[in-house]
Amino acid sequence: MRVSHLVRQAQKGNKEALLQLIMADKDVYYRLAYSYMGNEHDALDAMEDMIVTLYEKIDQLQKSEAFSSWSKTILVNRCKTLLRKKERMIPVGDEGDSSFSSLTDDNPYRDTDSEMNMEVLLSQLNARQREAIELRYVHDLPYQTIADMTGAPLGTIKSRISQGIQKLKVMIGGEHDEDNRGEVKGA
Secondary structure (H helix, E strand, C coil), X not given: CHHHHHHHHHHXXXXXXXXXXXXXXXXXXXXXXXXXXXXXXXXXXXXXXXXXXXXXXXXXXXXXXXXXXXXXXXXXXXXXXXXXXXXXCCCCCCCCHHHHHHHHCCCCCCCCHHXXXXXXXXXXXXXXXXXXXXXXXXXXXCHHHHHHHHCCXXXXXXXXXXXXXXXXXXXXXXXXXXXXXXXXXXX
């Protein structure tokens, strides 16, 4: 109810209401942007662009209860746009340097060995599988929200996640044939 009320206020031009909506999920937005951009500076740039877009287009939001997924979709689209621009402007010789440094910097969301190992494993997947798995398991988003955010059909999202998980299992040596209870067949 509170989100709906704040959205209606923001749609009427109340900047404070929009600010409250954004601040309520600022950590979620940051983690999402950081997972796409790989560094704090670019993540904050993407969030800034998202805020401007939210301010300009809040009146176009038809269902106030959809604010969260709508704003995350805008953020993901901004991240993808910035990444495309960045790819066109990468100087020769800089490839590969930023990925390792983003894993080892002082960011509180990237400070464990297991996260570094998972990042290396995820980097072996194709971009669409990696994106779907990160949105589902790192950001805990429902399948339908991921489908809405990426513009892909729900079945495609589920397939990307399933195929990506199978590839991860093979990479970490967990390719055993297991039944639903987790018991290895034939053992």
